[in-house]
Amino acid sequence: MTKAISVMVVDDHPMWRDGVARDLGERGFDVRATAGDAGAAVRIARTVTPDVVLMDLQLGDESGVDATRQIVQDVPGTRVLVLSASGAHSDVLEAVKAGASGYLVKSASAEELVDAVNRTADGDAVFTAGLAGLVLGEYRRMAAAPAEAEAAPKLTDRETEVLRLVAKGMTARQIADRLVLSHRTVENHVQSTLRKLQLHNRVELARYAIEHGLDAE
Amino acid sequence: MQRSDATTPLWSSVAILRLVTFGFAVVAVFVHQDRYQRPQLAWIVLGLIAVWTAFTVSAYLMKFGRRVAVVWTDVAVTCALMYTSVWILSPQQMEDIAPLITTVWASEPPIAAAVLNGRTAGVLAGVVVAIATGFTRGALTTDVTRDAVLLMGSGFVVGLASVTARRAQERMAQAARVEAATAERERLARNIHDSVLQVLARVRKRGNELGGEAAELARLAGEQEVALRSLVAAAPPDSTDDGTTDLRSRLQVMETGTVQVSVPGTAVQLPETTVTELTSLVSEALVNVARHAGDGARAWVLLEDLGDEVVISVRDDGAGIPAGRLDQAASDGRLGVARSIRGRVADLGGTITLETAPGAGTEWEIRIPREPGGRKARHRMGGGR
Incomplete structure (x- = not known):
């Protein structure tokens, strides 16, 4: 094995944060830092440039969405994996649009977490069934909203098919078998659905900033 | 009580109306006293009207008067005072349709009834006062009919306003309750997320790693964690x-x-x-x-x-x-x-x-x-x- 994957854990609850950090440390990850709030998360991430940031979205009164956006923007090469409670739907969708590479529920097992961090570091998208349902819903919402439909990105038939299967709980391997595709192709389809959404989000933000005369930072 | 709060401005108006119309009654006695058949009785009744005005104004301003018993006593007393006109006014005055001793002062009870119980009560009190006017006049003249229509009309309109005011206030109170409940729910959800859920998640994770009996505890903690999560997440x-x-x-x-x-x-x-x-x-x-x-x-x-x-x-x-x-x-x-x-x-x-x-x-x-x-x-x- 080459260099260990470096990780940063962001969660406002010390018990959970330290537990996750210890679990990952025991499994050979290089836990560079932890942070308990959004501001610290962005500052520290800029300095330590970890490969993967594990981001909780409910940081006390703050949201991890903006921290996610900042980190993705300021720290090239660092990927954000959202590790949050299930049910925080709008937040998860916003974080993913802001550039997070994936989403894992906190109830996931240690093996699932390790696997997810590895895949995130490799540049793959980590999708739970729940996230796939949200992303699918977001594409359909945009397609149906008259004001957005024209500029909005669209899914290809194959991407829709793959996302639906992910949303029904199938693994990339199972999907590849069912659709007679390579595992890599399935991963690419999933990633492409995220990338289009993130690109659209950046364009929208920039356009909003120009229209409202704001400095786009 | 919230219920009386919404109609408080209306009750103040009732009190003002009573005071202003009392002024009318006083002026009327001064103007017409020379031709009364019993001027002394007129002054006594005016005294009673003054006392009743003081009582009803304070009763309606302070909340103890805002009830069926007081309002309908008001209707009865006002009608009774009005009827004394039969002995005060001369037959000639009755013929000339000179004002009754109570004048427009008698128009207030239907409005009080309307504020208290809505338009039906207002119209009903209007009818009672109108009938009393008819009896006092001893005839069903155009004047009496016009009074009746005005009395019932004002009872109806004010009743409508009072019901609307109350409903608006109930809606606002309800909206405030829903908002408070939502805020409380969000606060609870945040607290549960920050405390119980974190601990349960940790117990489940650690227990699974330890295995054996701890894994069984982990399973139980995990079930509760998921149940609690969906409970606080579900709108x-x-x-x-x-x-x-x-x-x-x-x-x-x-x-x-x-x-x-x-x-x-x-x-x-x-x-x-x-x-x-x-x-x-x-x-x-x-x-x-x-x-x-x-x-x-x-x-x-x-x-x-x-x-x-x-x-x-x-x-x-x-x-x-x-x-x-x-x-x-x-x-x-x-x-x-x-x-x-x-x-x-x-x-x-x-x-x-x-x-x-x-x-x-x-x-x-x-x-x-x-x-x-x-x-x-x-x-x-x-x-x-």
Whole structure:
């Protein structure tokens, strides 16, 4: 094995944060830092440039969405994996649009977490069934909203098919078998659905900033 | 009490009206006293009117007068005082339609009744005072009729205003209660997230790693964690005025350790009855999974809104139904459920398909067409930002 994957854990609850950090440390990850709030998360991430940031979205009164956006923007090469409670739907969708590479529920097992961090570091998208349902819903919402439909990105038939299967709980391997595709192709389809959404989000933000005369930072 | 608060401005108006009209009564006695047949009685009655004015004004301003007994006593006393005109006014004055001793002062009780109990009470008190006017005059003249119409009219209009004021206040109070409840819910959810859930998640994780008895404790903690999470995550059922409700929140609470529910980020509005039926169909399908798919089988529910139709998929990774065993499956009750579900989906105008293979689990797909006009509701954001 080459260099260990470096990780940063962001969660406002010390018990959970330290537990996750210890679990990952025991499994050979290089836990560079932890942070308990959004501001610290962005500052520290800029300095330590970890490969993967594990981001909780409910940081006390703050949201991890903006921290996610900042980190993705300021720290090239660092990927954000959202590790949050299930049910925080709008937040998860916003974080993913802001550039997070994936989403894992906190109830996931240690093996699932390790696997997810590895895949995130490799540049793959980590999708739970729940996230796939949200992303699918977001594409359909945009397609149906008259004001957005024209500029909005669209899914290809194959991407829709793959996302639906992910949303029904199938693994990339199972999907590849069912659709007679390579595992890599399935991963690419999933990633492409995220990338289009993130690109659209950046364009929208920039356009909003120009229209409202704001400095786009 | 909130109830009296909404009408407080109206009660103040009643008191002002009584004071102003008392002034009229005083002036009337000064102007007409020379021609009264009993001027002394006029001054005595005016004294009584003054006393009654003082009493009713203070009674209505301070809340103790705002009740049926006081208001209807007011009606009775006012009518009685009015009737003394029979002995005060000379026959000539009666003929000339000189003002009765009470003058417009007598117009106040119907308004008080209207403020207290609404338009019916207002009109009723107006009728009583009008009849008293008629008796006092001893004839049904145009004047009496006009008074009657005005009295009943003011009772009606003020009654309407008072009911509207009260309703508006009730609505505001209700809105404030809902807002307070939502805020409290959010506060609780935040607290639960920050404390209990973190501990439960940690217990589950650590327990699983330790294994043995600790793993059993971890399993229990995990179940409670998932249950608590869906409890705080599920928005309160938000039926809208158009009789539709969000199918998402009903399905989301079905999430357990072995069942995962995927939904879109926006509300999926469907008629209340359809939502209830679909909810029960999905939970039956999940019961079916638990019963037949084998130990450790997991299930996934996916809800999709395609605009003109809504699709629900229920998939499990259990044993599936082996080919050629459909007959046996039918006899052991497994397809009985399928058949009943199929009938109910057909009742909703939808279709259902079942895919299964041995070892590959089963997958139900329910498609329900959305009624024309239902599409609008789709764009309502649900709990989003």
